Amino acid sequence: MTHKSFVLGVVMATLLTGQFAYSANELDQSMSAAKENQSAGAASQQKVDALYEAKREALQVMRVTQAEIDQLSVYNRQLREIIKNQDIQISSLNKQINDIESTQQGIMPLMERMINGLETFISLDLPFLIDEREQRISALRSLLLASDITVSEKFRRVLEAYQIEIEYGRTxxxxxxxxxxxxxxxxxxxxxxxxxxxxxxxxxxxxxxxxxxxxxxxxxxxxxxxxxxxxxxRKQAAPSLLELPLQPVMEAK
Structure with a gap:
């Protein structure tokens, strides 16, 4: 081999070695860039996923909130109807109270007349259970003056006394x-x-x-x-026919 050829071979080998070195360097750079791009893509995807999840949660919250709003709307509408009905009832009760006050003005004197009539009737009636019956009249008179007893209860008690007297006539x-x-x-x-x-x-x-x-x-x-x-x-003997002196004719001794 000539000296010229040897020099040429050395030069070519040097060039090839440099080329190979240069290509490996570029490859390393490319791979590094790819890895960086991949990392950046993964980070971006995580951001996208996080945004999507946040959006999904916000949408769910919005749906729940809308459902609550709808329920509140229905409830408010029902409340308005209830309040309206209550106003009607209050007006009716006020009217009834006014009517009761007017009725009381007439029923209190009526009950007093009823008690007076009952007292007169007892004084003219057969004198049985006199103490008990007179005490009932006295209790009714005290009842009329009681402030903690309703007019309806007073009237019920007066009627009850009349009922008791009626029962005496058939027992x-x-x-x-x-x-x-x-x-x-x-x-x-x-x-x-x-x-x-x-x-x-x-x-x-x-x-x-x-x-x-x-x-x-x-x-x-x-x-x-x-x-x-x-x-x-006294229910100590069976009922039977009795010969007794009845009003108005009685046989004296």
Whole structure:
């Protein structure tokens, strides 16, 4: 090989080696750039994903909020209807209160007249359970003056007293008490048709004469029937026919 050829080969080898070195350097740079681009793309994708998730959450919040707004709108509409109905009821109640006040002005005197009438009736009636009946009248008079009891309750109690008096007219009753002489006897009431008494030993009997307003002695023929009537009234004997002196005719002793 000539010297010229050797020099040429060295030059070419040098050039090739430099070229290879230069190409590897470019490759490294390209790969580095690719990695940077990839990292940047991943970061960008993360930002996109985060924005998408934020948007999705915001949309969900908006939907929930809209649903709440719709519910509140319905609730507000219902409240307006309720308030409207309440206003109507308040107006009606105010009218009823005014009517009640007007009614009270008439019903209070009416109840007083009813009690007076009941008291008069008792004084003219057969004198049975006098203390109990007079106490009922007294209680009704105190009731009228009570401020903590409604007018309707007062009126109910007055009617109840009338009902009790009505029941006396269709029932029989036996009770123990004292006669006008202070003796303990058994009284027998047959509705409002008769009021009799018999001594505890069964020997003496009386009947009330409502026309003369006094007690009258009965003959001994009635004693057994009166005693039996007392037993029937107390449910101590079976009902049966009795021979008793009834108003207005009674047989005196």
């Amino acid at each position: 029989i009753e036996a009770y123990r008490g004292e006669n006008t002489q202070g003796e303990t006897v058994d009284f027998l009431r047959i509705g409002r048709s008769a009021l009799m008494s018999i001594s505890l030993d069964g020997n003496a009997s009386q009947a009330w004469n409502n026309h003369n307003k006094q007690w009258e002695d009965l003959n001994g023929a009635y004693a057994r029937s009166i005693s039996q009537g007392v037993s029937i009234a």
